Amino acid sequence: MNGRRIWATIRTDCNQDGRTTKPITAPSEVQQRQLLRDIYLHSYQINPSDVQYTEAHGTGTPIGDPVEVNSLGTFFKDFPIQNNDVKQQRFIGSVNNQHRSSGIRSWSCKSYQDPSHDEARTNSTIPSFSSAKRKKSILEAIKLDVPVSVCPWSALPNRTRAACINCFGFGGTNSHAFIRQWVGDTTDVCPRNNNDGHLKFCIPVSAKTHRSLIKSIKHIATSLTDETCDMIRWAYTSSCKRDHYRYRKMFMETSIPDLIKTFEDTIDTLSNSTMSPGNTYRIIYIFCGVGTAWTKMGMDLVEKFPLFAETLRSIGT
Missing domain, CATH: 3.30.70.3290 (Alpha-Beta Plaits)
Known part of the structure; x- marks a missing residue:
């Protein structure tokens, strides 16, 4: 009621291992794959098949880009997007890392393209990277593609859309964020406007x-x-x-x-x-059990709050 709105849920993780690669500026493909396994399969137990678009770090270097693309592709190719029993293409893009604020620009890109706006729920699109040079054979092998034209961003069966942002930095540090569009739950978990004047x-x-x-x-x-x-x-x-x-x-x-x-x-x-x-x-808040008691004390809570009643039954059994 105070104007606060949930746009999306964000889950993040990071790891660091500067000992596995030399020089210190070189990325570690092993550590990047481990981070993806941790965030999707262990820490949050997210279904990787939900990821429809990946925002890569995109260093623009001959060392960094192949490592990152192979890490993402090798992991996600085992989890194809199944949307209503139809395989859907997974896209990868990047706000190229030619500026110190490239990480912030990546987040801004996602905010600007936020599919949770009301008017975008049925007509959301994945942005175009029309100037990208695609190495088609490499992308096909890892089941990724670069969108060279604006593509429709279809909702998943649960009515949400999902993307991820990948980043690796100096000294073997890797970070990853999973972003899922928020769709409000229509399930009413508590009664509304049914107070009879007795509950305070x-x-x-x-x-x-x-x-x-x-x-x-x-x-x-x-x-x-x-x-x-x-x-x-x-x-x-x-x-x-x-x-x-x-x-x-x-x-x-x-x-x-x-x-x-x-x-x-x-x-x-x-x-x-x-x-x-x-x-x-x-x-x-303490509901004390010592003091004045009366017949059927607490029954109004049982009748009006299913969770309270369910908890009492679970304690009783």
């Missing part, structure tokens, strides 16, 4: 200064007024997905209108008073 939700708000705390509460109150928001999701996000600072307030309400009213009252109070910062401890 904890909404923490914090800031680094007293003044910033007041501004944050004002901003949230305005956002809640202007935008549709679910109380359950807002409670979860504010508790579990935000940093917590020393100037803080905790709000407990049953509905968005009640929360807005409490925010407005708190703004007036804080504007005419001072407060001492709290400790830098992390926030912990």
